[in-house]
Structure formats: structure tokens, C-alpha cells
Amino acid sequence: MTPNIGTSYMGLDLVSPVIAASSGITDNVDSLKQLEQCGAGAVVLKSLFEEEIIAEMQRTQTQMLRPGFTFPDMADMFDYVDGETGVANYLELIRRAKSSVTLPVIASVNCISAQKWTYFAREIQDQGADGLELNIFVMPSDFEATDAATIERTYFEIIAMVLDQVSIPVAVKLSHYFTLLGRTLQALSESGIKAMVLFNRFFSPDFDLHDLSIVPTNVFSTPAEFALPLRWIAIMSGRVGCDLAASTGVHDGDGVIKQILAGADAVQVASVLYRHGVETVQHINERLRGWMSEQGYDSLQDFRGALSQVNVRNPAAYDRVQFVKNFRAMQ
Template sequence: MADLSTTWMGLKLKSPIIAASCTLTGSVEHVSEAARCGAGAVVLKSLFEEQIMQDAARSLGGNEQRFFYAQAEDYIREYSRGDALASYLELIRASCREVPVPVIASINCVSAGEWVQFAREIEDAGADGLEINIFVMPSDPSRSSAENEQVYFDVLSAVTKAVRIPVAAKVSSYFSSLAHTARALPSTGIGSLVMFNRFFSPDIDIDTMELKPAPLFSTPEDYCHSLRWIAMLSGSVGCDLVASTGVHNSETLIKQLLAGAKAVEVASVLYLKGFEEIRTMLEGLEEYMDRQGFASLSELVGRMSMKNSLHPAAYERSQFMKHFSDIS
């Protein structure tokens, strides 16, 4: 029987499917269910930088308004009523007690502010690792790409200095030179890049002329962007790569591993099909490995990366020339 174990940032995982940070991983019951269904690790629902600062302000007795970030104010007021930090630390402790797989805490942030000190409390609560979901929207025309990208380095360096547990950076592909930045980011001490985050996006209701949220969940076709970049960066970045977005079935799981991902993170499929789907995907992987004669994941991971592919240029191709000529 094939060995499905893998390693991620020095952590040993019994399988390459990680339950991604989402509202489901905000309860111990769901975290336990993910582990029961075969998840190799679980990333808890994120705590937001703004929540940390708000609670910090409250406990200091200061004017909490000064810590508010304009864009997040309404959301934070609604979401973090009560002691968000204490509840989060309790979620970590309880999950670590209940679940026999690595429990990764998660923080969403946009700057290297005072919140970074809270990472130590996360470590003390027993988290096996920390995933930093970091995104600077490159929408301010007065800021250069270098200024925006520096934020990533500042945040990740500050966090890895603050804790001893492994740190993953969950990023988007919004970089002016993604390959260059991805190669440079491990100098901050991170153990993994998770590629890519999927964002809340606004949409327009054409009848009411109001904004509405775009579809919350990914589709099974959404994996290709991540697949291309995992394949192109695999073997040339000094940390583990994890694929995120659009992994809904065992076929996509296998593709991402072949491209070079050490593991995948899944969220949408858990909402759409339930945690049992993790088991189904692992059965599909095992059946594939037996059929192809792979005894362990180390024989499979990266087999179709750009470096190992017979047609590496195909990963770089971005125009439809051939398809335009074929399609009438």
C-alpha cells in the first residue's frame, strides 16, 4: 500500500491534504472531523490583524478607535465583539488537545504592526505552526511595487523572529515579478509558500445597482493558475510549496503533487461536499499511486515540475496562438 505521508515545513503529515483556513476550521468539532477524515494538518480560521489590535487597545484601556483600519471597521465591530484573542487561544489549545495532526494557527494581516507580538501567544498556546495570510492590495498609485513588496518581507521577518514554530506565507500572485519574489521570500525564515490565496471579490447586481459578493467558493476548474506556478517554482524556491485554490478532487490533488506541491489546502470542497471528501480524494490518490507503481509521495512530488518536464516551455506559454488557429 502506498505511503501517503509527506513533510511540510519540517512537520510530518500523514497525508498531503490540509484543511485550509475557513469558517469551518473555527470550531474544534470540525477540526476533529477533518482529522478523522484523513487531513494531514488543519489550518484554523484566521484571526485578523485588526482584531488583535482592537483587543490590545481595549486591554490597554486606550482609545480603540486609533487602532481601527478604515476598511475593516464595520466587519471588525461585528466579528470580534468579545474577547477574540482569548477565544482564539482557547481554540488552539482545544484543537491541539483533541486532534492528533498538526494544528496551524492563521493570521490575516496587511502590515508588520504591534500585532506581531501576539504570535508568541499563539506559539505558547501550542500551535504546531503559523500561517500568515498576507495581502497588500496594489491599488494605491502613489506606492511602487517595491514598496508594496517590502511589506511582505517586513511582516514575515518580524513573525519568524518572534516565534520558533514554522511559519508559512499564504500569498496571492499579485507581484510584479512573482518568481523573483517567491525565491527571495524564504530569506525571511518562512518554511512554506502557500499559493494562492483566493479573495473576497465584489460583484455588481445589475438590477438593484448594488454591490454584492462574487461567488464565495472556487470551482474545480480554478486550479490551473496555481498549478502553473507550483510547477514553475518547484525546485527553485528554498521552502516547501503548497497548492491552494480549486483542489476539489483526487485528480487535481495528484496534478498539484506532480507539479511539485508537498501538499494541498482545501476549503471550498469541504463546504460543497463535506469533510468525507478528504477520504475520497485520498483513496483516489492511493489507487493512482498503486496503479502507477509509486510507493511513496517522495517519488511522485515534482515529477512534472518545469525542471523535470519534457516540455518545460509549455508552462511559460500564455498566449492562445495554437488554439486560435484550431478553433473556428
């Protein structure tokens, strides 16, 4: 019997644990159709930035406050989504996606604050999105912040304001830049969200020595980067109140299998799609099914979390003891 690789994520039924992460690949319907044909479990649309939403709100409000507008006091309540704007186009993408594919379509907003933009979450829901992923990152280099709690509080404020606007499931994509990462992830998982995505991958700067300018480097992830999310998925599995998705560094079927063994409910991929095409999803699914058949597993639930920290015989393998052991063994 062919193994069942279906999974549940954010309360959504997925035919595969492989999710196309938010990227330029997921910003058009043709690519979404191809991803569905290749067996992707879900797609996360390319992110809309908080700054874009706020800029559109301010632009529209400025027009409404001009001389001659009948009710300038209604500016704050005006539907700011109009015209050929990035915001309007994003909502149109959601509508077209939902009418073109049957797999879950998850919208994405890249945000840094709990300002007025959170109202837009309702617009996303109204267009039919199956879920919303909040890509939150408050820079830890903010020297005006008095303590770590100040920054962490922003995450909870954003989540609370968005959850107040929508009933669709919400996931949060996070970085690992927290003072007490384990406890923070645990607290976030209990905030009402349906999933956490570990971890985000950010812009990495380099210097152009000819132009003396800042340029991007290492735009795409490498398989070596999968170890960080693997470790923390394994540590947090069984200790959180929501689903877990692994992200960054997963480039093949073996990477997906390992993240599920750690405890992931789903795995997001992006860089490998850029490098080798969306057909990679099909290859990953085939490898996953083949490995499950070899091991005698009928479903993902049969082995999910088998190597998580709470289930392995030696939990210290994820902690300092293993580091000391390996360090001393190096010549």
C-alpha cells in the same frame, strides 16, 4: 503494499498531503476531530484578522490609561488577551484543538502590515500551535505607493518581525499580484519561512441591481481555478528554498495528484468541504492511493515534481510558446 501518502510540510509530519485550509469549517473542535478521522494531514484554523488583534490591544490600553490606573506607562506591555473577545477565543481554540486532535494544528493570521500585532504570534506559539500561516495581502490598488518594491517590502517586514517572535514554522499564503512573480516568490522562500501557499482566493465583488449595493459573488472556488496554482507550483518547484502548498480550485483526488506532480508538498482544500462535507478528504486519499498503486508508486516522493518545469522535456509548455500553439489551433 498500500502506498504511503504521508508527507513533510513546514517540517511537520503529515499522514496525508491534504490540508483543511483556513475557513469556517476549521473554527471548532468538532470539525477538527472529523477532519482527523477522515484522514486530513493537517488543519489551518480559521484566520484571525490583524485588525481584530490591534483593536483588542487598543481597547485594553484605553482601559489602562483611564484615571485611577496605577501604572499607565505599562500599557504597552500589558497582556491584552483577556475577557470574552475574539482574540481570547482564538487562543482558547488553539488550546482545545491541541488537546483534542493529534494532527498538526496551524494557526492563521490575515494581515496587511507589520504593526504591533506581530507580538501576538508569540501568544499563538505559547498556546501550542504547531505552525503559523500568515495570510498576507497588501492591496495593489494603493495609489500612494511609489513603486512595486514598496509593497513587496511590506511582505518581508511582516515575515521578519514574526520570525523574530516565534520558533514554530511559519508559512505564507500569497496572491499572484506581483510585478515579477517568479523572482518575488523565490526571494520570499529564502526569507526564513518554511512554506509558501499558492495562491490565496479573495473576495470578488458583484453589484445588486435592485439595491445598488456591492455584494459578494463566486464565494466558492471551482475546479477550473486550479490551473493558476498548478502552473506556478510547476514553475517554482525546484527553484525555491521552502515547501510549496497548492491552494484554490482543488476539488477531488485528481486535482491533488496533479498538484503533487507539479511539485506541491501539500494541497489545501476548503470549498469542496463546504459543498460535499469533510468526508471528501477520505475520498481524496482513497483516489490518491488507488492512482499510486496503478502507477506503481510507493510514496509521494516517487512522483512529486515529475511534471514540474525543471523536469519536463518541454519546459516551454508553461510559457508563451504553448499559448501561441493553442491559440493558432483554435477555430
